[in-house]
Amino acid sequence: MAAFDYAPAIVLLPFVSFLVSLGAALYGDDVLPKGGALAGIVATAGSLILSLWVFFTVSAGNVYNQTIYTWTTGAGAAGEEALELTFGLLLDPLSSMMLIIVSLVALLVHVFSLGYMNDEGETGLPRYYAGLGLFSASMLGFVVAHNILMAFMFFELVGLCSFLLIGFWFREPGPPSAAKKAFLVTRFGDYFFLVGVVAIFATFGTGRFAGAESFPVLAEEVLAGEVAVNTFGFAPTTWFTVVGLLVLGGVIGKSAQFPLHTWLPDAMEGPTPVSALIHAATMVAAGVYLVARMYGFYAVSPTALAVIALVGGFTALVAATMGVVKREIKQVLAYSTISQYGYMMLALGAGGYVAATFHLLTHAFFKALLFLGAGSVIIAMHHNENMWDMGGLKDRMPVTYWTFLSGSLALAGIIPFAGFWSKDEVLYEALVHGLGTDGGLGTIFLVAYAFGLLAVFFTGFYTFRMVFLTFHGDARTGQARDPEGVGWNVKGPLAVLGVLAAVTGFVNMTPVADLFDLDIEYLHRWLEGPEGVEFMSALSAHHYLELLESDVTGIHAAELDPLIPGGVSLLLALAGVGLAYALYGRGEPEEYTAKLGGVQDLLYNNYYQDEYQVAIAERVVLPLSRAADKFDQSGVDGVVNGVSSVSLFSGSRVRRVQTGLVSNYAALVTLGLTVLLVAFGIYGGWLL
Amino acid sequence: MVPAEWYLILAAAVFCIGVFGLLTRQNALLFLMSVELMLNAANINLAAFSYYWGNVTGQTFGLFVMALAAAEVAVGIGIILVLYRNFSAVDVTDATTMRW
Numbered sequence: 001m002a003a004f005d006y007a008p009a010i011v012l013l014p015f016v017s018f019l020v021s022l023g024a025a026l027y028g029d030d031v032l033p034k035g036g037a038l039a040g041i042v043a044t045a046g047s048l049i050l051s052l053w054v055f056f057t058v059s060a061g062n063v064y065n066q067t068i069y070t071w072t073t074g075a076g077a078a079g080e081e082a083l084e085l086t087f088g089l090l091l092d093p094l095s096s097m098m099l100i101i102v103s104l105v106a107l108l109v110h111v112f113s114l115g116y117m118n119d120e121g122e123t124g125l126p127r128y129y130a131g132l133g134l135f136s137a138s139m140l141g142f143v144v145a146h147n148i149l150m151a152f153m154f155f156e157l158v159g160l161c162s163f164l165l166i167g168f169w170f171r172e173p174g175p176p177s178a179a180k181k182a183f184l185v186t187r188f189g190d191y192f193f194l195v196g197v198v199a200i201f202a203t204f205g206t207g208r209f210a211g212a213e214s215f216p217v218l219a220e221e222v223l224a225g226e227v228a229v230n231t232f233g234f235a236p237t238t239w240f241t242v243v244g245l246l247v248l249g250g251v252i253g254k255s256a257q258f259p260l261h262t263w264l265p266d267a268m269e270g271p272t273p274v275s276a277l278i279h280a281a282t283m284v285a286a287g288v289y290l291v292a293r294m295y296g297f298y299a300v301s302p303t304a305l306a307v308i309a310l311v312g313g314f315t316a317l318v319a320a321t322m323g324v325v326k327r328e329i330k331q332v333l334a335y336s337t338i339s340q341y342g343y344m345m346l347a348l349g350a351g352g353y354v355a356a357t358f359h360l361l362t363h364a365f366f367k368a369l370l371f372l373g374a375g376s377v378i379i380a381m382h383h384n385e386n387m388w389d390m391g392g393l394k395d396r397m398p399v400t401y402w403t404f405l406s407g408s409l410a411l412a413g414i415i416p417f418a419g420f421w422s423k424d425e426v427l428y429e430a431l432v433h434g435l436g437t438d439g440g441l442g443t444i445f446l447v448a449y450a451f452g453l454l455a456v457f458f459t460g461f462y463t464f465r466m467v468f469l470t471f472h473g474d475a476r477t478g479q480a481r482d483p484e485g486v487g488w489n490v491k492g493p494l495a496v497l498g499v500l501a502a503v504t505g506f507v508n509m510t511p512v513a514d515l516f517d518l519d520i521e522y523l524h525r526w527l528e529g530p531e532g533v534e535f536m537s538a539l540s541a542h543h544y545l546e547l548l549e550s551d552v553t554g555i556h557a558a559e560l561d562p563l564i565p566g567g568v569s570l571l572l573a574l575a576g577v578g579l580a581y582a583l584y585g586r587g588e589p590e591e592y593t594a595k596l597g598g599v600q601d602l603l604y605n606n607y608y609q610d611e612y613q614v615a616i617a618e619r620v621v622l623p624l625s626r627a628a629d630k631f632d633q634s635g636v637d638g639v640v641n642g643v644s645s646v647s648l649f650s651g652s653r654v655r656r657v658q659t660g661l662v663s664n665y666a667a668l669v670t671l672g673l674t675v676l677l678v679a680f681g682i683y684g685g686w687l688l
Numbered sequence: 689m690v691p692a693e694w695y696l697i698l699a700a701a702v703f704c705i706g707v708f709g710l711l712t713r714q715n716a717l718l719f720l721m722s723v724e725l726m727l728n729a730a731n732i733n734l735a736a737f738s739y740y741w742g743n744v745t746g747q748t749f750g751l752f753v754m755a756l757a758a759a760e761v762a763v764g765i766g767i768i769l770v771l772y773r774n775f776s777a778v779d780v781t782d783a784t785t786m787r788w
Contacts (some may be wrong), residue, residue: 660787662780666710
């Protein structure tokens with residue numbers, strides 16, 4: 001397939017733009033026109049076109065799973081295949097869909113950056129565009145990775161790029177520390193991921209995602225008793241759960257799930273287009289995408305699924321409550337991101353593979369839209385992000401308003417915008433699997449569902465609190481009365497995403513399909529994959545469902561009309577929106593959340609999670625490290641120093657023999673000779 | 689014929705005088721002379737045994753030892769000259785700067 005031959009270029013094009021911008025950055029700001037933006041735009045547009053080509057090739061029934069480069073081959077033990085570390089591409093329905101999301105959002109972010117960075121007269125632009133290029137390239141490389149080690153390497157690159165871009169304004173105090181925090185917190189999760197990768201290679205001897213010799217397939221065969229692998233003395237189920245949870249550590253860090261979500265709100269210190277890229281299509285999406293990529297492995301471990309569902313549901317609710325009291329527009333969006341990725345994790349945990357992928361798709365568009373819209377507002381407000389200084393922007397910036405409204409309706413989950421369909425499917429999957437599964441697992445799913453359902457109300461409230469405070473009512477400051485205009489390069493991406501946020505949901509209208517018995521669940525069909533390709537059978541949504549319903553996992557779906565749960569969540573969302581309208585919708589809104597008193601402080605300070613994490617670091621980790629240091633200094637080093645001090649002391653005494661007086665040496669030689677003669681004499685029997 | 693024991697006693701006496709000089713003197717030149725005495729004590733032994741056994745190998749060795757002693761004196765005198773140049777004396781107890 002010609003498209004597959006060109007597929008590596010999807011990754012390489014943004015990488016070339018990174019190199020070009022990097023070269024320009026070394027020679028000064030004005031070597032390239034627009035500070036390197038054009039190279040990035042051309043590269044990501046090229047990636048988008050190639051991604052579309054790949055997409056259409058995949059939809060014609062072709063998939064691709066090939067190694068491109070083997071960078072090291074180990075020596076295999078007798079009778080076993082040698083371990084190979086490779087780079088390669090896996091292009092199937094999931095990755096080709098994700099390629100389009102990533103390259104489209106990356107392209108729009110590049111265009112938007114013209115308005116947000118270039119037109120605002122920022123300096124250091126080649127450095128900025130170099131970061132964006134590498135960011136896009138690493139995420140695209142992560143998406144197409146065909147083995148978990150390659151995925152891990154690009155996963156880390158994504159983390160590095162987020163560090164570079166969040167800390168772009170490194171001369172101010174905030175961004176460098178936020179960048180450091182993002183890097184360290186995600187790295188903490190990645191330690192577990194790295195151990196998990198090693199464990200996967202040690203257990204299965206391969207890190208491939210797809211094919212007969214891939215680790216999800218092998219895990220399935222092990223549990224069916226067909227093959228045996230080294231499970232280090234554990235029962236296979238236990239060991240696979242452990243490995244799955246280790247990998248999940250990286251996912252929780254990157255996808256900003258509780259308790260490693262604290263880096264994400266701070267990451268708002270970076271330029272707004274970067275926030276859009278991080279939150280919609282790249283960094284944060286990477287975690288959820290990884291779980292979806294190796295879903296066959298998680299689907300055979302009910303414990304891991306329960307953890308994923310519970311963490312996801314809990315995160316969705318906790319983050320949503322924190323979003324309610326924030327004053328900065330980007331902070332609200334940051335917490336909504338955490339919350340929405342919680343929904344995706346909830347869906348993945350509760351067996352809703354398609355629902356999670358669907359929400360990943362719609363969220364990418366509406367969250368990119370909301371961030372770019374917020375960026376537009378921030379330009380208009382001269383980089384004042386406080387919503388209490390805005391108000392009444394509706395009439396002064398209509399394009400931003402209407403597109404932002406489209407994104408907000410999608411985020412709040414109001415029919416018929418994209419977010420409604422996907423969020424509804426997430427909650428529906430959690431509910432039916434919770435009702436249909438026996439025992440503790442079902443209960444956990446129901447608890448997670450309750451969290452998610454409650455979060456819907458908060459989502460509706462904080463989203464429209466943000467919309468009303470920003471765009472409605474009276475202008476509260478002079479800047480809001482006379483905002484700065486924005487150009488085509490801001491409005492264009494907003495318009496594209498505004499339309500997408502409104503219509504993307506139509507690709508998978510499950511309730512409508514059930515109601516009218518129509519065959520319009522296109523995403524379901526897409527993720528089933530083409531028939532007749534050998535390795536696709538293990539990657540299809542259908543197969544995942546079989547795994548979930550097998551005896552190993554034992555998750556079953558209850559029969560339930562999708563209208564009732566869908567109606568409930570829609571009503572809750574509308575209630576949230578209505579409450580927001582009642583409180584903030586008219587004239588001069590008050591700070592109602594101030595009346596919450598202590599609760600407001602608790603929420604505004606994020607449940608003091610930063611504080612308790614710092615406290616853990618200071619009260620527990622620091623004394624432990626001190627004790628370890630002390631033991632090392634006095635215990636281990638003490639033994640070494642003690643041994644050496646004996647030599648030192650005895651040497652310092654014995655060396656006195658070397659007087660430098662030649663007479664003494666002569667005396668010693670004579671004495672020695674005499675002793676020797678006497679000894680020989682006694683021994684030989686001449687004397688005595 | 690003088691018995692071999694007498695030669696051996698003479699050699700031992702000369703050798704002990706040499707050792708005594710080596711241990712008690714501080715003058716480098718006397719050191720050198722003591723060493724010559726010890727070498728000659730060995731030479732007496734070689735010559736005596738050669739005569740005793742009627743074999744010239746020992747006397748040949750005696751010639752070698754003399755050549756060696758001459759060479760040794762050449763080197764020794766060189767060392768003593770350097771010693772004098774550095775310490776303005778030929779007292780061996782002065783040259784202790786490289787101890788320890």
